[in-house]
Structure formats: C-alpha cells, structure tokens
Amino acid sequence: MSKSHKLFHDAKKVIPSGVNSPVRFFEPYPFFAKKSDGSHIWDEDNKKYIDFCNGYGALLLGHRRKEILTSVSKQLKQGTLFCTPTNSEIELSKLIIGNFPSIEKVRLVNTGGEATMTAIRLARGFTKKKKIIKFEGCYHGAHDSVLVKAGSGSAHNGISVSDGGLDEVSKNTLVAPYNNSEELEKIISKNKDVAGVIIEPILANMGLILPQKNFLSDVRKITKDNNIPLIFDEVVTGFRVSPGGAQQYFGIKPDITTLAKTLGSGFVIAAVAGKKEIMNLLSPGGKVYQASTYAGNPVSVSAAIASIKTINKIKNQLYSKLEKYNAFLTSAIDDLASDMKISHQINSTSSMFQIFFTDKPVTDYISSKNADSKKFKKMFDVLLKNGIFIAPSQFEVVFLSDAHTKDDLSNTVNAYETALKTVKN
Numbered sequence: 001m002s003k004s005h006k007l008f009h010d011a012k013k014v015i016p017s018g019v020n021s022p023v024r025f026f027e028p029y030p031f032f033a034k035k036s037d038g039s040h041i042w043d044e045d046n047k048k049y050i051d052f053c054n055g056y057g058a059l060l061l062g063h064r065r066k067e068i069l070t071s072v073s074k075q076l077k078q079g080t081l082f083c084t085p086t087n088s089e090i091e092l093s094k095l096i097i098g099n100f101p102s103i104e105k106v107r108l109v110n111t112g113g114e115a116t117m118t119a120i121r122l123a124r125g126f127t128k129k130k131k132i133i134k135f136e137g138c139y140h141g142a143h144d145s146v147l148v149k150a151g152s153g154s155a156h157n158g159i160s161v162s163d164g165g166l167d168e169v170s171k172n173t174l175v176a177p178y179n180n181s182e183e184l185e186k187i188i189s190k191n192k193d194v195a196g197v198i199i200e201p202i203l204a205n206m207g208l209i210l211p212q213k214n215f216l217s218d219v220r221k222i223t224k225d226n227n228i229p230l231i232f233d234e235v236v237t238g239f240r241v242s243p244g245g246a247q248q249y250f251g252i253k254p255d256i257t258t259l260a261k262t263l264g265s266g267f268v269i270a271a272v273a274g275k276k277e278i279m280n281l282l283s284p285g286g287k288v289y290q291a292s293t294y295a296g297n298p299v300s301v302s303a304a305i306a307s308i309k310t311i312n313k314i315k316n317q318l319y320s321k322l323e324k325y326n327a328f329l330t331s332a333i334d335d336l337a338s339d340m341k342i343s344h345q346i347n348s349t350s351s352m353f354q355i356f357f358t359d360k361p362v363t364d365y366i367s368s369k370n371a372d373s374k375k376f377k378k379m380f381d382v383l384l385k386n387g388i389f390i391a392p393s394q395f396e397v398v399f400l401s402d403a404h405t406k407d408d409l410s411n412t413v414n415a416y417e418t419a420l421k422t423v424k425n
C-alpha cells in the first residue's frame, strides 16, 4: 500500500472525507504532498509531479519563489501578528491601487470567500437594496449568497444549492447565464431591488470559459445605466492575466474588486477593494460591518508585497513567456487530440487552459456540463500516473506558472499523448 493510500485511510478517521476542501478529493484517493519547489510537488511516496494545479492559480510565481521567501523570513523575525495597524499594510494597499485601474481603497481579509461576502454586503449597504445577480457557473467562495448554481467543487459534486443554506438567502440571489447580456438586462428590468452584479471576468471555475466579445462591456454598461454596483471577482484573474487583472486586460472598470489567490503567492491573504465612496462605508467609519483577527497579518502582507513587486519587476517578460508556453502546450494537445480524432474543445487565455471532450463550443455553464467529464477523469488519472498534476475536476483549470520550464512542457505533452490515447479507447 502506498503511503498516500495509508494516510488517506488515517485522514478519513479524523477529517471529513479526509480532505480540508472538497476539490482536493478524487477517486480512489488523493496523493499526500510532502514538499514542493518551483514547478514541482513531491508526494509522501517521493513521487515527483509537475504542478499545473498551482494552488488553484495562486502560484503564478511558482512554489517557494525566492523573493517571497526572503520577504517572509525577514518578517518572521519581526513578529507574526500585531492586531494594530502596520506600515506594511499601507505599502501593500498602495501597490494594489497602483496596479488596478478601478481601485482607490483596499480592505485586507483572509480568503476569497470572505472578500466576496464583504463585497456583496458593501453593495447592499451602498444601494440599500437586497438582491444580487450572479452568473451560472461562476464560483465566488463557499458562503450562502453565492453558493447558487456555482462552479468549481459544487458543480463537480452536483450541488446547486447547499444543504444547510437558507431559501430566504438564496432567493435573493438571481442567476443569469454567462455570455448572455440580454438575459441580464431582462432580469434587471424585472427586478427593482438589485444591489449588485458579481462576475468572474474570465470564468475559471467551470473549466475555462472566456467572455465573448462585448459581453463584459455590455455588463458594465447595463449595470452603470441602472446604477447597480458591478463586482469583478478577480480572485483568479487578479495579477494572473495582467498586473492589473482582467480590468486592465479588458479595459473595463468595476466598482468593487475582490482579490486573493495570486495576491499572497502561497500565503493566506485576500482583499476587497474599490471606489472610495463605496469602501468608506466599511466600519468603523461606515455602517457596513466587517472584521477579522488575522486580516492584514504581517506575514501574509510581506508575502503579498513581495509578490506584487516581483510581478511588476518582471512583467515585461512574465506575461509574454506564460502566453508563449500556454500557446505551445495547447496547440500541441489540440494537434494530438485532432490526430486521434477525439471530439474536443480547448479554451485558453494567458496562462490558463482547459480541454473539454465535446464537439460543441464551450461558452457557458450548460455547454461545460455537457462535455464528457468521465473522459476527463480518465485523462486526469493517466496524467497523474505520468507525473502531471492538474486540478482533478473538469470544472477547474490548468494553471501555468513562471517556474515551468521547456522540459516541463515537453514532458507534459508526452503525458497528454499517453492520456489522450486512453480517452480514445
């Protein structure tokens, strides 16, 4: 029995389903990680994997990036939690504001879910209205008002609304189809009580789904015309598609932005940020309550400062390299699947991609759900066996990092070739 198998057996006795986040589980059992470096993770059996899960996108700079470790090590000597303000929180906020076109003020929190929860409360506090519109398949964390028709693990497990969530809450969440601004307009015209619209500007929790031409600008126009705050959930796209996220990449300014994942480059930190007039509503100055003991903790803040500084320093090479590597991988995989006559779609942008086994374009929740996820699982198993770790679900994304090398890429293409052969049969 492998060590991971044995550990999973032990884990199940003390941890529900043996995992601390549902997306980490896959049949028959996940590998247990021992260490990581650069583009690699090693498991407890000392097997080495090229990592394309990359902390679900958090590790844009790779594992144990030197600049991050140096900054954090320095901070560890100064203290790990003060619960009184620090100079470094100002420095980090200025860096975020400098990068993101729409952001004037920043409140630091710990997780992406906490950030979207606060963003929604802010939108409600600002408009004094009740309803939130989200898009089908978008994932915004694991709290009640966004766990409706959500992507990621909840789509994987077929959970549309979670047990234990209240109908009283979910009935205030209206759902619009992604890439369909006419439906959004219709919903808004029928509801006078809309407090905010929240969206992933690139949908990275239903596999990868790209916003079609004009979709985001239409969403911006419709929300603006109706005086409804627009929340860009940039937990994945922030820093990943450009130093200023999807809003810089597409040139569209939301009213509120949420950041997490790459912000901390492997440390626990997130942010809710936006226009002054909205952000100033947060307590204690305003009446929208939000609080957290670990918010702005100096260790995570030091990681985030180093992360943004590094990204800004290397941005001229970083994004073009990632795009080049991504294009190399996706076109090689596309060719392989085409040569084998496997019906497939590959959606890709910047440093992310996903393959779907279907002959129809994947543009929304339904077309993603209609792809053959059993084939995906078969492919995943063979990739893993061959030392390639991608997120275990069809409804996640393959993430590249700056640490990936050309050797990693050719090994990855070889593994996909083997894996696609199994899918074919």
Ligand SMILES: *Cc1c(COP(=O)(O)O)cnc(C)c1O
Binding pocket: 056, 110, 111, 112, 113, 114, 116, 139, 140, 141, 142, 200, 204, 205, 233, 234, 235, 236, 260, 261, 270
């Ligand atoms: C991961 C994710 C979240 C939730 O972040 P957590 O830190 O896991 O709470 C929110 N929104 C998007 C778009 C995400 O991908």
